[in-house]
Amino acid sequence: MPSRPEDDDPRLGDISEGRILQAILARTAPASHTLIGPGDDAAVIAAPSGTVVATTDTLVHGPDFRLAWSSGYDLGWKAAAVNLADVAAMGARPTALLVALAVPRDLRLSFVERLADGFSDACAALAPGCGVVGGDLTVSDTLTVAVTALGDLEGRAAVTRSGARPGDAVAVAGELGHAARGLTVLFGRFRDGETPVAVDTALLADGERAALSAQLRPAPPIGLGPVAAVAGATAMMDISDGLALDARRMAEASGVTIALDGDALGDNRERALAGGEDHALLATFSDGVLPPGFRVIGTVLPRGAEALLCDGVPVDVAGWDPYRDWDSASG
């Protein structure tokens, strides 16, 4: 991005809320389900199924991202992607995003513009037809991006995490452990927390660069959520906190045991089990025929003593809990 003269790129605290909103809205394309878009008290979105799927997820500077590592574009993209994944995990097609921004006064307008670009591009790439229909802008010492995503079930029943039944195949679509590897790259190579990643990516190996992208601009298989629902998925969820933690949640919700096949988890089994933030789709299918994009990683058993096994052994890998893992001082 070419640099801009400072007076053309003011700090947010020096300009009106109206000008900031105008800059954001100029960058967000109307979504195909939008009946009334930004500018009124509320948006109105088509819900042709007579129901609406809704989820909210927030990214906070410190625990969820760092400006030294993520550009505004990365941040907008990721905030969109993680919410779209939750809609897809119900088997729904995303229809709309609402974006609540709390921004420090000394951030520059270009940062917010690039954030809006990230939202738009993530929608276009991952969930065509979905876009930002409303939002809110306020000042805060801590940069915070709270997103709500809405979706339509297209007449289908929602796919919950509680429907897995003994005999079902356990399958996944998307990557396992890539985002976690990307985080390791960030911590290892940019430990000072100040060097912008963009400057140094030339030094990275290809695998590292892909992992970095998975961490900063995840691309979960949003379109495969509805595909799995059409194919009869019995349970589905997105893997935000790591396969071990999330598969255990599915097993507990369904009252079953999930038995994973270690060989199906790639060359770094530990990372595939523990690594969060990939937002791959975890689903179970009863008839043995998987839709394209899904691969088998295990089977569902009647509930035994353990909710989660890998190669027959209880899995003792924890996932990501921001309350336990995040240290404000180092965050």
Add this chain to the structure above:
Amino acid sequence: MPSRPEDDDPRLGDISEGRILQAILARTAPASHTLIGPGDDAAVIAAPSGTVVATTDTLVHGPDFRLAWSSGYDLGWKAAAVNLADVAAMGARPTALLVALAVPRDLRLSFVERLADGFSDACAALAPGCGVVGGDLTVSDTLTVAVTALGDLEGRAAVTRSGARPGDAVAVAGELGHAARGLTVLFGRFRDGETPVAVDTALLADGERAALSAQLRPAPPIGLGPVAAVAGATAMMDISDGLALDARRMAEASGVTIALDGDALGDNRERALAGGEDHALLATFSDGVLPPGFRVIGTVLPRGAEALLCDGVPVDVAGWDPYRDWDSASG
């Protein structure tokens, strides 16, 4: 509220996300439109009209509230009320709230419990049948409550802010300037920013106490939004930033001039025009018959040189703009 032993009221940073969410969910009643509530990747809410109204609004510690003045209960109540008002202003009935909390680690569990109580009680009092259907919890140095409210139009068209036509009556339901008076009371009597309001309310005059309540726990007339829509309101919005600013926005959106009657604005005209945060409903009606709860405060004229007049004179009162008015150092 009786005090609790410290070990029974842990800091949020010392307990798991799961325990915090459990405490919140135990306090939020299911909403009547909820098909799938909290606990899955997303909620599913009935949208019987085939459309859904959606809005988001955030309260940030500093510019929007102070913990020295607002209890957790106040904060939950207000965060619900301001979002419910935006749904009502479209003529819709609120069906669901999603709540994204970003909380400092040193806050106590009881604070979040009372916050959840505030959400529940505001829904029960202002929008029966609406409740919290989902949310998100993360850590942040800055306490932030981002709420998304959903609503159903019950088969009616949405009432936008752009439908006011010359000859319409301009009407309002709810208070004007009360919340602003409450803020003045807070700044005047609790200037040190540390004395909890609850300790000193006995010293307040009745009018001050009511104004304080309007500021801390606003009770906008949510149910009158659908009533106005049924009665044929041509335009409607909620007054968040003061009558002067918001009536001007309605006039600009509708391409008309709004002429206010100063005598209809109460005994403190300046405060009624400038004071934000009451979330009264501003609406226009074309047939001269107002629904119960609304009072006439002016008329709609063809667009003249000025978008907003009061007693025939241009209104030169600004409303609330957090980018201009908020000072982080004193916030």
